[in-house]
Amino acid sequence: MTPATPELPAAPATDRPVVELTGVSKAYQDVVALRGADLVIRRGELLAIVGPSGSGKSTMLNIMGTLDRPSAGRVRIDGHDVADLTDRELSALRAETIGFVFQQFHLAFGVPALDSVADGLLYSGRPRGERRRLAERALRRVGLGHRLYHEPHQLSGGEKQRVAIARAVLGDPPLLLADEPTGALDSRSGAVVIELLHELHEAGTTVVVITHDRDIAATLPREVRLKDGRIEHDSVAADGSASFPASRSALVARDALAPQEAVQ
Ligand SMILES: Nc1ncnc2c1ncn2[C@@H]1O[C@H](COP(=O)(O)OP(=O)(O)OP(=O)(O)O)[C@@H](O)[C@H]1O
Numbered sequence: 001m002t003p004a005t006p007e008l009p010a011a012p013a014t015d016r017p018v019v020e021l022t023g024v025s026k027a028y029q030d031v032v033a034l035r036g037a038d039l040v041i042r043r044g045e046l047l048a049i050v051g052p053s054g055s056g057k058s059t060m061l062n063i064m065g066t067l068d069r070p071s072a073g074r075v076r077i078d079g080h081d082v083a084d085l086t087d088r089e090l091s092a093l094r095a096e097t098i099g100f101v102f103q104q105f106h107l108a109f110g111v112p113a114l115d116s117v118a119d120g121l122l123y124s125g126r127p128r129g130e131r132r133r134l135a136e137r138a139l140r141r142v143g144l145g146h147r148l149y150h151e152p153h154q155l156s157g158g159e160k161q162r163v164a165i166a167r168a169v170l171g172d173p174p175l176l177l178a179d180e181p182t183g184a185l186d187s188r189s190g191a192v193v194i195e196l197l198h199e200l201h202e203a204g205t206t207v208v209v210i211t212h213d214r215d216i217a218a219t220l221p222r223e224v225r226l227k228d229g230r231i232e233h234d235s236v237a238a239d240g241s242a243s244f245p246a247s248r249s250a251l252v253a254r255d256a257l258a259p260q261e262a263v264q
C-alpha cells in the first residue's frame, strides 16, 4: 500500500537544525503574540520554554509545529522553509517529523489505550495488525504494557499523558513538542512524565517542552525565556555554549516510577 502523504522535496544538508526561526512574529488582529523570535534548535537538544501566561509560548510552539503560520519571518523545520510548502506537503512534514503532547491529553472517550495509540498511524498506509503491534511496543516503552485495554476513564492522569506520549512518538518523529505536559498532573505523575521525556531525549529525540514549573525547567539543559512575545533570555548562546550548567535534580529520580511501571 502507498503512504497517504506525498513525497517531500529534498531538504539541504544533513547536519541541519531541526528548528530554525528567523525574525518570526505572529499577530492576531491587534494582539502581537510573538515579536521577532530568532531561535535555532539542533538535533538532539532538550529545552524548556518558560515565561508568564500570555507571553507567547504556545504561539511559538504552534509555529514550530507548523500548526500555525507566522505573520512575518522565516520558519525552517528539518531544513524545509515552511513558506515553500503546500498545505499537503506541510501535513506530510508534520506527520513524518513532529510529535505533539498537550496539557489536556486529547484521548477519545471510550477508546482503549492500544487503539488510541494505533490510530496515530491510521493514515500511514500500514496494515491494522502492524499498527497495533507498534502501538503495543510504544505503550510498553512508556511503562504501560499492563494497561493496553484500559479506556481513558480507567487511567490516572499520568497514565493518560503517557498514552498521549506513546501516540506522539509512535512513528519515531525526530522532534517532540510538549505544551505544559505536566500542567494537569500532580507532582509525582509530572516527574514520571518528565523522566520519560528525558529518556526519549537520551534515545535521540529532540524535545521542546513548555513549562510553568521552574524546578522542571531547571532539570533541562537549555532554557528559553519569553516575555511579552520576545525571547528575553536563552541559556545557550548562538555559538552553542551554555550560560549555566545543566542540573538533573532529584525531581526526576527514577524511584518516582513504581517497579512494575519501569520504562523499558
Ligand atoms: N487565536 C488567537 N486570537 C487572538 N489572540 C490570541 C490567540 N492565540 C493567542 N492569543 C494571544 O496571544 C498572546 C500569547 O498567547 P499564548 O497562548 O502564546 O501564551 P502562553 O505563553 O502560551 O500563555 P499560557 O502560559 O497562559 O498558556 C496572549 O495574549 C493571547 O491572548
Ligand SMILES: [Mg+2]
Pocket: 057, 058, 059, 179
Ligand atoms: Mg500556552
